[in-house]
Amino acid sequence: MLNSDSVDRVFHALGDATRRAIVERLSRGALSVSELARPLDITLAAVVQHLQVLEESGIVQTEKVGRVRSCQLQPDGLRVAESWLADRRGLWERRFDRLGQLLEEAEPPPGPSRRRKDKP
Amino acid sequence: MLNSDSVDRVFHALGDATRRAIVERLSRGALSVSELARPLDITLAAVVQHLQVLEESGIVQTEKVGRVRSCQLQPDGLRVAESWLADRRGLWERRFDRLGQLLEEAEPPPGPSRRRKDKP
DNA sequence: CCAATACTCAAGCCGCGACTTGACAATCAC
């Protein structure tokens, strides 16, 4: 849904560059934790912590089979952010329409200049 | 554009709940700094700091006329985030297609046609 | 069994970011 709590978790998760890098890799396909950790020069434990944030926000889904945890994107998580952004832009554009209407109402379209009022 | 630096600034800006609240109000229309500050129970100075972050990320544009600074949304800033999200989901969906192709390759479907031919 | 792999957990360090305070500047209203 769009309750402000999940919006908060999603945007907070995406606010970190390392987590966005993880999302980018996962958007190419599922990966294990150590595969995710390999190109990042941080500890495996740090990667796990990032994954917890991503999972609690609903962006990533993980499943442990044997001793390896497989991670994959859950696009519904990202869709929370997409909807929030779309809503903001929607309101902004509607506002422009209303502004246009107001301007048309208040000021009739500019005809020949009536700046000087000569007394005939 | 989509260089990782502006993506970073935009998502970092949106990672804070107060800043998102500001963006929500501004998507209804332009407001002054003190109007923005009124419903938020933080100092005016704190609001100004949030606005600096939002402005440097390109999400908000401000202009000072007289003693009042008027703030309005600049939707191109949000579009940076929207494109990043759309790209991620695009790749994820393309991945599903390729997976389907692989499955079809490995296991010839009972249907008539094959999408890809084997290496000669 | 033994060793290596692939995590997991708890604790602690530390810098950055959100926020306040207080003093100051510029503009408006009378």
Added chain:
DNA sequence: GTGATTGTCAAGTCGCGGCTTGAGTATTGG
């Protein structure tokens, strides 16, 4: 002019978030 409004700046506090370390637990392969 005086005083109120509106914002700006610099400095400092403080908690949270990202990261490491180190020890521990399953799981796999030979």
